[in-house]
Amino acid sequence: MKTDVYYFTGTGNSLAVAKDIAKEIKGEFISIPSVIGENNIRIDAKAIGIVFPVYMWGVPLIVERFIKKIENLNEKYIFAIVTYGGMPGSAINILEKIIERCGGKLSAGFKVHMPGNYTPMYGAIAKEKQQKLFDNWDKKVKIIAEYVKFNKQGKKENNNMLINFIFSGIIYKILAKNIPKMDKQFWSDEKCNECGICQKVCPVNNIEMIDSKPSWKGNCEQCFACLQWCPEKAIQYGKNTSTRERYHHPNANISDIIKRVRND
Ligand SMILES: Cc1cc2nc3c(=O)[nH]c(=O)nc-3n(C[C@H](O)[C@H](O)[C@H](O)COP(=O)(O)O)c2cc1C
Ligand code: SF4
Ligand code: SF4
Numbered sequence: 371m372k373t374d375v376y377y378f379t380g381t382g383n384s385l386a387v388a389k390d391i392a393k394e395i396k397g398e399f400i401s402i403p404s405v406i407g408e409n410n411i412r413i414d415a416k417a418i419g420i421v422f423p424v425y426m427w428g429v430p431l432i433v434e435r436f437i438k439k440i441e442n443l444n445e446k447y448i449f450a451i452v453t454y455g456g457m458p459g460s461a462i463n464i465l466e467k468i469i470e471r472c473g474g475k476l477s478a479g480f481k482v483h484m485p486g487n488y489t490p491m492y493g494a495i496a497k498e499k500q501q502k503l504f505d506n507w508d509k510k511v512k513i514i515a516e517y518v519k520f521n522k523q524g525k526k527e528n529n530n531m532l533i534n535f536i537f538s539g540i541i542y543k544i545l546a547k548n549i550p551k552m553d554k555q556f557w558s559d560e561k562c563n564e565c566g567i568c569q570k571v572c573p574v575n576n577i578e579m580i581d582s583k584p585s586w587k588g589n590c591e592q593c594f595a596c597l598q599w600c601p602e603k604a605i606q607y608g609k610n611t612s613t614r615e616r617y618h619h620p621n622a623n624i625s626d627i628i629k630r631v632r633n634d
Contacts, residue, residue: 371413371415371447371521372397372398372414372415372416372417372419373392373395373396373397373398373417373418373419373518374393374397374399374400374415374417374418374419374421375388375391375392375395375397375398375399375400375418375419375420375421376388376397376399376400376401376402376405376418376419376420376421376436377399377400377401377402377420377421377422377555377630378401378402378403378421378422378423378430378432378433378436378573378591378593378600379401379422379423379593379622379627379630380423380515380573380591380593380594380595380598381487381593381594381595381598381599381617381618381619381622382618382619382621382622382626382627383421383423383453383482383484383485383487383619384421384423384451384453384539385619385622385626385627385630386507386619386621386622387421387451387453387482387507387511388419388421388451388483390507390508390511391419391421391451391511391514392419393513393516394511394512394515394519395419395515395518395519397415397417397419398415401573401629401631402422402432402433402436403432403573403574403630404630404631405436406432406435406439406574408439409439410439410440410441411439411440411441412440412441412442412628413440413442413499414447414631415446416446416447416582417447417448417449417452417518417521418440418446418447418448418449419448419449419451419518420433420436420437420448420449420450420451420465421450421451421452421453422450422452422453422499423452423453423454423487423593423627424452424453424454424455424457424458424459424461424481425549425592426541426542426545426546426549426592427457427459427461427538428459428461428464428538428542428545428546429460429465429468430462430465430591430592430593431511431546431549431550432573432574432591433465434468437465437469437472437474438472440469440472440474440476440543441511443469443472443473443474444473444474444475446474447448447477447478447518447521448475448476448477448537449476449477449478449480449481449514449517449518450462450465450467450476450478451479451480451481451482451483451514452465452479452480452482453460453481453483453484454481454482454483454484454486455483455484455486455487455488456486457487457533458481458527458528459533459534459542460528460538460539461481461539462476462479462480462481462526462528463526463528463534463538464538464542465479465623466479466526467580476525476526477521477522477523477524478517478522478523478524478526478528478553479525479526479528480510480514480525480527480540481527481529482507482510483503483623484503484504484507484619485499485503485617485619486617487594487598487612487617487618488594489531489594489597489598489607489614489617490555490607490608490610491539492614493613493614493615493616493617494614494615494616494617501553502619506619512589532571549590549591549592550588550589550590550591551588551590551591552578552590552592553576553586553587553588553590553592554586554588554595555607555608556584556590556596556605556606556607557605557606557607557610558583558584558600558604559604559605559606560604560608561602561603561604562583562600562602562604562605563601563604563630564579564582564583564586565601565602565603566579566582567599567600567601567624568584568599568600568605569584569595570624570628570631571595571596571599571605571624571627571628571631572595572596572631573591573593573595573630573631574590574591575631576588576589576590576591577596584596584605594607595627597611597616598616598617598618599618599624599627600616603616606627
């Protein structure tokens with residue numbers, strides 16, 4: 371059965387996961403930003419995988435917009451894989467409800483622990499710790515592939531109910547509507563060399579260059595690609611990020627991240 375794996379990523383974890391699962395199940399992998407500009411999305415594949423990072427214990431807004439645009443969701447076998455840095459909450463449960471509201475059904479949802487990339491709270495974890503997480507994923511990808519290849523149903527890897535209720539049920543709902551404007555906290559410091567990479571890696575064209583320096587337009591996904599991929603570490607968020615180690619998945623490079631915007 372033909373399967374399309376759609377992914378969203380800021381720093382490459384979800385790209386690596388999407389690539390690996392697509393390879394295991396012999397599917398295609400397609401970036402969500404490359405199709406999000408279409409009015410309606412019609413998918414020919416019989417099965418769809420959706421891979422994305424957990425943001426604020428919930429689902430990135432672009433993933434919700436993507437699902438709402440799929441015309442023929444009700445005909446598909448749908449599975450999801452969320453990547454997260456430590457506390458996934460019930461992102462899978464939130465996704466399931468979005469899919470149901472659009473007439474579809476989430477058949478299986480998996481979570482994959484990856485290095486965190488939320489620099490306002492922490493820097494990149496040590497390389498050895500990162501490697502352990504990647505090794506775990508190398509094992510888990512085979513298990514997930516066996517499950518979804520045969521269109522199995524029912525597995526949903528959510529967190530415990532109370533945590534879900536507090537973080538995903540209350541906090542995510544409050545934060546989500548403010549996400550587009552959270553870019554007010556980004557700024558570039560004196561290290562900026564005007565290379566323009568931040569503008570190119572933004573999946574939603576939310577950065578314009580004014581006098582060759584980045585300026586954020588208030589329509590942000592909070593993917594942190596701009597901050598993480600700036601070669602000079604010149605992009606900051608709030609007050610505490612300048613000394614924190616940046617992160618991206620070791621197998622992802624800037625051209626993968628730029629390409630994901632157009633998928634060429
Ligand atoms: C704005 C933002 C919010 C995040 N919120 C969470 C969270 O609630 N729980 C969690 O475990 N990780 C959280 N993370 C970490 C990412 O989910 C994790 O690092 C993910 O694998 C990044 O995927 P990517 O490399 O494909 O962008 C957050 C990251 C960002 C940038
Ligand atoms: S990527 Fe960094 S150095 Fe390049 S223009 Fe943007 S802020 Fe400046
Ligand atoms: S402005 Fe930065 S954080 Fe916001 S969507 Fe663009 S790249 Fe991601």
